[in-house]
Every structure is written in structure tokens, then in C-alpha cells.
Amino acid sequence: MSAVQPSITLQGDRRVRRRKWGNRLAEGLATLAALAAILVLAIVVWSVAKRGASELSWSFLTSDLPLFGLPGGGIKPLIVGSAILVAIATAIALPLGVLTALFLTEFASRRVASIIQLTLDLMNGLPSVIIGVFVFGLLVDGHKMSGYAGGFALSVVMLPLVARSTQEVLRLVPSAQREGALALGASRWRTVLGIVLPSSLGGILTGTVLALARAAGETAPLLFTTAIFANSLTWDPGSAMPNIPVQIFIWSESSDPEDHKRAWASALVLMTFVLVTSIVARALLARSNRKLGR
Amino acid sequence: MSTLPATERIPATRRLRDRLGDRLLLGLTLAASVAVVALMIAIVYKVLQGANPAFDKFGFSFLWSSDWDANIQKNLFGALPGLYGTAVTSAMALIIAVPLAIAIALFLSELAPRGVRGIVGSLVELLAAIPSVVLGLWGILVMAPFVSTHVEPWLHRWFGFIPLFSGKPGSSGLFMAGLILAIMVVPIIASICRELFLSVPRELEEGAIALGSTRWEMVRGVILSSSRPGIAAAIVLGLGRAIGEAIAVTQVIGAGWSIQSSLFVPGDTLASRIAGQFQGAESNLQRASLFYLAAILLVIGLLTNLAAQIIVRRFEYHRTGAD
Numbered sequence: 001m002s003a004v005q006p007s008i009t010l011q012g013d014r015r016v017r018r019r020k021w022g023n024r025l026a027e028g029l030a031t032l033a034a035l036a037a038i039l040v041l042a043i044v045v046w047s048v049a050k051r052g053a054s055e056l057s058w059s060f061l062t063s064d065l066p067l068f069g070l071p072g073g074g075i076k077p078l079i080v081g082s083a084i085l086v087a088i089a090t091a092i093a094l095p096l097g098v099l100t101a102l103f104l105t106e107f108a109s110r111r112v113a114s115i116i117q118l119t120l121d122l123m124n125g126l127p128s129v130i131i132g133v134f135v136f137g138l139l140v141d142g143h144k145m146s147g148y149a150g151g152f153a154l155s156v157v158m159l160p161l162v163a164r165s166t167q168e169v170l171r172l173v174p175s176a177q178r179e180g181a182l183a184l185g186a187s188r189w190r191t192v193l194g195i196v197l198p199s200s201l202g203g204i205l206t207g208t209v210l211a212l213a214r215a216a217g218e219t220a221p222l223l224f225t226t227a228i229f230a231n232s233l234t235w236d237p238g239s240a241m242p243n244i245p246v247q248i249f250i251w252s253e254s255s256d257p258e259d260h261k262r263a264w265a266s267a268l269v270l271m272t273f274v275l276v277t278s279i280v281a282r283a284l285l286a287r288s289n290r291k292l293g294r
Numbered sequence: 295m296s297t298l299p300a301t302e303r304i305p306a307t308r309r310l311r312d313r314l315g316d317r318l319l320l321g322l323t324l325a326a327s328v329a330v331v332a333l334m335i336a337i338v339y340k341v342l343q344g345a346n347p348a349f350d351k352f353g354f355s356f357l358w359s360s361d362w363d364a365n366i367q368k369n370l371f372g373a374l375p376g377l378y379g380t381a382v383t384s385a386m387a388l389i390i391a392v393p394l395a396i397a398i399a400l401f402l403s404e405l406a407p408r409g410v411r412g413i414v415g416s417l418v419e420l421l422a423a424i425p426s427v428v429l430g431l432w433g434i435l436v437m438a439p440f441v442s443t444h445v446e447p448w449l450h451r452w453f454g455f456i457p458l459f460s461g462k463p464g465s466s467g468l469f470m471a472g473l474i475l476a477i478m479v480v481p482i483i484a485s486i487c488r489e490l491f492l493s494v495p496r497e498l499e500e501g502a503i504a505l506g507s508t509r510w511e512m513v514r515g516v517i518l519s520s521s522r523p524g525i526a527a528a529i530v531l532g533l534g535r536a537i538g539e540a541i542a543v544t545q546v547i548g549a550g551w552s553i554q555s556s557l558f559v560p561g562d563t564l565a566s567r568i569a570g571q572f573q574g575a576e577s578n579l580q581r582a583s584l585f586y587l588a589a590i591l592l593v594i595g596l597l598t599n600l601a602a603q604i605i606v607r608r609f610e611y612h613r614t615g616a617d
Contacts, residue, residue: 020506020508022508022510023508023510023511025510026509026510026513027405027509027510029397030397030401030405031401031405032397033394033397033398033401033412034395034397034398034401036394036412037394037398037417037418037421037481038414038418040421040477041418041420041421043418043436044424044428044429044432045424047432047436048428048431048432059350080498085334086310091522095326096330099323099325099326099327100323100327100329102322102323102586104327106323107320107323107324108327116330116331118603119330119331119334120330121598121603122334122596122599123333123334123337125534125538125595125596125599125602126337126535126538126592126595127538127539127540127591127595128540129538129540129541129565129568129569129588129591129594130337130538130588130591130592130595131340132569133340133341133344133568133572133584133585133588134336134337134340134341136572137340137343137344137453137585138336141344152491156333156337159330160331179538181425187313187315187316187459188315188316188319188320189312189315189316189318189319190312190315192319211615214423215388216425217424217425217426217427217428218426219541220426220540220541220565220569223541223569223572223573226302227573229428231599245425245541248427249427249541249544249545250429251428252427252431252434252435260435262433263431267427267428267432270427270428271424271425274423274424274425275423278420278423279416280415282419
């Protein structure tokens with residue numbers, strides 16, 4: 001009796017080897033792509049940090065804008081202005097966004113909810129320059145540029161972000177909790193104020209902070225609404241307010257190397273704020289989502 | 295046998311308060327939602343209203359006219375070069391960004407070990423968080439000098455026979471805008487695709503592996519083919535972002551208004567022309583023309599977003615229907 005010969009070899013023939021190489025190539029390319037993205041991020045962050053840090057100093061952060069053509073100067077009015085603009089935007093977008101999200105999750109029928117959601121998504125996808133043009137037509141044309149107009153423009157950027165993230169968090173609140181409260185005889189508004197909102201408060205706030213970080217870096221909505229400003233500090237939103245993004249834009253278009261240096265330093269301030277807030281908010285969001293059992 | 299005590303009646307004041315509270319909550323939330331919809335309608339209305347004088351003067355011929363002359367004697371405006379610039383830069387951004395973004399998403403969902411996945415994933419999302427004005431500043435002062443002395447001459451030398459690369463390399467132009475847009479679009483498409491790929495049912499992936507396919511064959515046959523509509527939606531969303539980005543593009547594109555075959559010449563997109571000229575518009579007609587550009591941009595933006603939403607909804611229906 002002869003031994004049974006295996007009819008196929010278990011060693012890879014040329015075809016198998018080719019498939020394996022193809023696989024390796026694809027894996028390598030995917031890894032390279034991820035590395036490329038990180039490399040771009042690193043290059044951008046590094047060039048901003050390197051160029052910005054050499055110019056950045058305490059006096060740069062705490063003095064008025066430079067007079068035209070003169071060296072020195074600082075960005076205190078820009079920091080104050082940006083803070084006020086973002087505060088106005090948050091004061092509008094946070095209540096409006098949270099209330100809309102509450103309506104979507106607690107009251108709206110499916111059909112109505114889908115219309116409002118679509119509106120929010122469309123608003124989120126609007127080119128931000130359109131928002132600037134809109135607010136110009138609504139509040140600036142015939143009047144004058146003001147911090148209120150700029151803040152309102154930023155709130156249009158924030159509103160869909162706040163509403164959508166709040167809606168996500170509200171959905172995570174277990175319906176058993178809602179039903180429990182209602183079954184105990186609590187009214188709708190008590191359930192919302194006592195059960196739904198407190199357990200999702202953390203998520204709502206971090207979602208708002210993410211939206212705020214996004215709004216703080218937006219330039220286009222401010223360009224036609226609060227761009228012609230004096231170079232000294234203002235606290236009055238009734239007049240046009242100096243702000244970091246628009247000033248970086250102006251300085252970056254300038255031909256004066258001094259202005260470029262100022263632009264780098266301001267960009268470092270802005271980027272640090274935006275990246276740090278986004279990172280912290282994301283970390284908190286991940287934690288609060290985990291707590292709500294997702 | 296004892297009888298249960300009658301349940302205590304809820305005091306009338308509390309009932310009243312509850313009813314009022316419920317009404318108030320419903321009223322407030324409803325008002326906010328109506329405000330959101332009204333805001334969206336107001337945006338469309340205001341932009342169209344601003345564009346009206348230009349529409350009266352030029353009609354639809356605005357769309358295929360290449361004029362842009364703010365001189366009082368002429369005062370003629372047209373959108374064609376902006377449409378061309380928008381199309382070319384967005385197309386270039388997508389050609390670069392789509393393969394990269396899909397590869398990144400595959401790396402994040404299939405290849406990367408757990409720890410790396412989280413870190414690389416958040417780094418890619420941070421790329422999206424960089425303010426566009428900062429990216430534009432980097433583009434104009436760091437990227438543009440490098441690209442115009444190293445990349446463009448190389449492309450011109452070896453691929454100069456293609457009209458796109460035929461022009462003289464310059465430090466600002468459509469090519470730079472396309473590159474910057476690609477950087478902005480990659481994280482958007484990558485993060486959506488990663489979610490998509492992670493949501494592909496595990497059994498399908500394991501089935502393909504068990505049948506002896508390599509990982510790449512599994513990706514091609516199972517993951518990519520089953521998430522094709524989702525990838526399309528992600529690309530459309532990325533396209534919407536590329537079309538609408540104004541600031542970073544304005545910084546690097548060089549504000550030209552002509553249609554030339556070369557990518558290296560200065561140009562403008564719809565959005566960058568608005569950002570660049572709105573402030574200093576010399577006549578009401580010029581401002582109205584910029585509003586007209588904004589109206590075109592608004593229509594394109596709404597259509598791309600709607601398209602993406604429709605694809606996503608049909609896709610979700612398809613997936614849940616198949617389960």
C-alpha cells in the first residue's frame with residue numbers, strides 16, 4: 001500500500017505569495033497615510049509654535065495693538081474682544097440649542113423632529129462666509145459693525161453643534177429613568193428639570209465647550225461684522241470689537257515682516273486655546289458617555 | 295378586613311403649577327425649535343435679497359460671464375472664473391484627500407492596535423480643529439514658499455506637457471488652495487469613514503477571513519463594498535467643506551479672476567472672492583454681485599449637504615433593512 005500523496009501543496013505557490021505581498025503593500029500604504037496625516041499636523045503645530053514662541057512675551061499679551069508701522073505692541077484688545085464675542089455667542093446658542101434638543105427628544109413627533117434635525121444639519125454645513133454675509137445683511141448694513149453682530153454670527157456657527165451634541169447626550173439618558181419619574185407622578189417639566197437635565201449636564205457642557213472652541217477660531221463670520229476696529233481695548237459690544245482671528249487674517253495679508261511675527265504669535269495663542277479646550281472637552285465627553293453606560 | 299385609605303388628592307395648587315410648568319416647557323422648547331427653522335429661512339432670504347439688484351441687472355448670464363470690473367464706467371460682474379476656481383480646487387482637494395482619508399480610516403479601524411488607534415484617531419481629529427486662519431497663515435508663509443520652489447518646478451519639469459502643470463510656478467494660486475483644502479478635508483472624510491468601517495458587521499469580516507482571503511481582500515470585498523454609499527456621503531460632505539472654505543483659500547489663492555489651464559496661476563473661488571472683496575466693495579452693484587456669489591455658494595452648499603443626508607438616510611434604511 002502506497003502512502004497517500006497530498007493533492008495540494010500546503011506551501012504557498014506563486015499566486016498565494018502574490019496575494020500576500022499585495023496585502024502587505026496595502027497595509028503599508030494605509031499605515032503611511034496615517035503617518036502622513038500626523039506628520040502634517042506635527043509640521044503645522046511645530047511651525048506655529050517655533051515662530052510664535054520667539055515673539056510671545058508677557059508684554060505682547062498685555063499691551064494695546066501696535067500703531068500702524070511701529071514696532072512692538074500687543075494683543076490684549078484681541079484677547080478681550082474674542083472672549084466677549086464668544087461669550088455673546090454662547091449666551092445665545094446654549095439656551096437655544098439645549099431647548100431645541102429638549103424639544104426634539106422629549107416632545108417632537110418623528111416627522112417634526114426630522115425636519116428640525118435636517119435644518120440643524122444644513123445649518124451646520126453652511127459655508128461660514130455665508131453666515132458672515134447673512135449677518136451683514138441683517139444687522140450691519142445700514143447700521144454699523146458691532147460686537148453684537150459678530151457674536152450673533154458666531155452663535156449661528158455654534159447653535160447646530162450645541163443642539164446636536166445635546167441631543168446625543170439626552171438620548172443616552174435611559175428611558176427607564178424618565179418613565180420612573182413619570183410613574184411616580186412627577187410632571188413632565190419636573191422630570192426634565194430634575195432627572196433628564198442633571199444627568200446629562202456634563203455632556204451638554206462639554207459639547208458646548210467643543211462648539212465654543214470651534215467658534216473661537218472662526219474668521220469668516222466676523223470679517224464683515226466686526227472687522228474695522230480701533231487698536232485699543234474696548235469692553236463695549238456696541239462698537240466693533242478687535243478679535244484674534246480677523247487680526248491674524250489682516251496681518252497674514254500684510255507685507256511687513258513685523259506683522260507676520262505678530263500673526264505667528266497670535267496664531268500660537270489661538271491654536272493653543274483651541275487645541276487644549278478641544279482635547280480636554282473630548283476627554284471629558286468620553287468619560288461622561290462611559291458613565292452613562294455606552 | 296381593612297380598607298385601603300383613599301389616596302390623598304394632589305393639592306390644586308400643585309396641579310396648576312404642573313400644568314403651567316408643562317405648558318411653559320413645551321412652549322419654550324417649541325419656540326426655540328421654531329426659531330432655529332426661522333433662522334435658516336432668514337439666512338436664505340437675506341442672501342437672496344442682497345443678491346437681488348445684481349440678479350435684476352445680469353440675470354442668469356451672471357453665471358457664465360467672466361467680467362469683474364468695478365470701474366464705474368463698466369461695472370460688470372460675472373461668476374464664471376469663481377465657479378471654475380471652486381470646481382478645480384475642490385476637485386484637486388478630493389483627488390488628494392479621498393484615497394488618503396480612506397487609507398487612514400482603514401488603518402484606524404482594521405490595522406492599528408487598540409492603544410495606537412485612540413491616539414492616532416484623536417490626532418487626526420485635532421487636524422480638523424486647527425482654525426482655518428492659522429492653517430492659511432501656515433499655508434502662505436511656510437507651505438507656499440516650499441511648494442513653489444520644490445514641488446511645482448518638479449511637476450512642471452516632468453509633467454509640463456499636461457496643460458494643468460504647464461504654467462510658471464508661482465507662490466500663490468489654485469494649486470496651493472487645492473493643497474490647503476486637501477489638508478482640511480482629510481480629517482472630515484477619515485473620521486466618518488472610520489465610523490462606517492467599524493460598523494461593518496464582524497461576522498462578515500470573519501467570514502471572509504475564514505474563507506482564506508487576506509486582510510486586504512477582506513477590506514476590498516467586504517468593508518469597502520458594503521460601505522460604498524456611506525463613503526460617497528462622506529466624500530460629498532468633504533466636498534461641501536472644500537467648496538465653502540473661504541479664509542484659508544483667500545490667504546493662498548492670490549485673488550485672480552481668469553480661467554487659465556495652468557494650476558499655478560492666481561485664481562479665486564466663490565467663497566474666497568466674497569471674503570476678499572466684500573469689505574472693500576466700491577459700489578452697491580459690486581456688493582450685490584458678491585451677494586449673488588454667496589447665493590450661488592449657498593445653493594451649492596445646501597444641495598451637497600442634502601445629497602449627503604439623503605445618501606446617509608437611504609444607507610441606514612438599507613443596512614437596518616438587511617439585518
